[in-house]
Amino acid sequence: MGLYQALKRVVPLEWKVGFHRHKKLPKHLATRVKNRLDAQLPIPPSKLIYLVAGHRDVGVFLQSGRATNQTIRRLLNKHGLNVEQFESVLDFGCGVGRIMRHWSATPGPQWHGTDYNPDLINWCKNNLKFAEFRLNTLSGPLPYDDASFDFIYVFSVFTHLDERLGFFWINELSRVLKPGGYLYFTTHGEYFLEGMSTEERKQFLEGKLVIREEQRSGENVCAVFHPVNYVQQKLAHDLLVVDFVPGNENNDTEQDVHLVKKPLSR
Numbered sequence: 001m002g003l004y005q006a007l008k009r010v011v012p013l014e015w016k017v018g019f020h021r022h023k024k025l026p027k028h029l030a031t032r033v034k035n036r037l038d039a040q041l042p043i044p045p046s047k048l049i050y051l052v053a054g055h056r057d058v059g060v061f062l063q064s065g066r067a068t069n070q071t072i073r074r075l076l077n078k079h080g081l082n083v084e085q086f087e088s089v090l091d092f093g094c095g096v097g098r099i100m101r102h103w104s105a106t107p108g109p110q111w112h113g114t115d116y117n118p119d120l121i122n123w124c125k126n127n128l129k130f131a132e133f134r135l136n137t138l139s140g141p142l143p144y145d146d147a148s149f150d151f152i153y154v155f156s157v158f159t160h161l162d163e164r165l166g167f168f169w170i171n172e173l174s175r176v177l178k179p180g181g182y183l184y185f186t187t188h189g190e191y192f193l194e195g196m197s198t199e200e201r202k203q204f205l206e207g208k209l210v211i212r213e214e215q216r217s218g219e220n221v222c223a224v225f226h227p228v229n230y231v232q233q234k235l236a237h238d239l240l241v242v243d244f245v246p247g248n249e250n251n252d253t254e255q256d257v258h259l260v261k262k263p264l265s266r
């Protein structure tokens, strides 16, 4: 496809209107055009990127998804696991496929994604055809049988679930995980202490959850902070701790990473 045709397909209306005024393509547009010319997977519209990530930067969207994907791979490798060896993998709260899209060339597993937001899931269904996507509800069972997955990853979802929903979802994910399967999930941990109020910090240091905008659980405005002991001794106490990586500005994420395993028998 030539540059002109590619531009016509990816340039949003507001840019078409005043396009002649811009001598150089804005960076996000140049990234979209290059992506199209390179025949890469489609990039979601900026409003959907904003919904999951709180920004509209296409470059950051692609780069951060790639980095998270590599972090997941590296942590599995550290424990002698390769994602290629799994039969079935679930991305829970997959959003608009920020991480999922980077598995497209990885052979082995069947890839599944689920989210409770129909706009995000519809975009994924229409554009990331190598994976299968389903819609779930905020607090209802997942549309999968018991013991369906060898590996489930959950990036920045428990960070937006109140205490009741947190317990509901850890149990539900555990149900669909095979015995001996692995669950990778992230939380806001100690790294975020600095931005907390005195009262929040006290609560967190006492090992309690800190929840902002609790009535909007599931939405990004509901921000939840988990002390690591709370995660290991309460939230995920039925699962075996395999690894814990504290959030750090040098990691690809400032969020804590937990890798846990479902016991072979309970």
Ligand SMILES: C[S@@+](CC[C@H](N)C(=O)[O-])C[C@H]1O[C@@H](n2cnc3c(N)ncnc32)[C@H](O)[C@@H]1O
Pocket: 052, 053, 092, 093, 094, 095, 096, 097, 098, 099, 114, 115, 116, 117, 120, 136, 137, 138, 139, 154, 155, 156, 157, 160, 217, 218, 219, 220
């Ligand atoms: C911060 S975004 C992260 C999206 C994606 N994991 C990523 O890393 O790009 C949080 C996601 O969790 C989803 N979510 C929140 N509550 C959910 C629930 N109960 N079931 C499924 N998805 C949920 C939201 O729709 C949103 O896509």
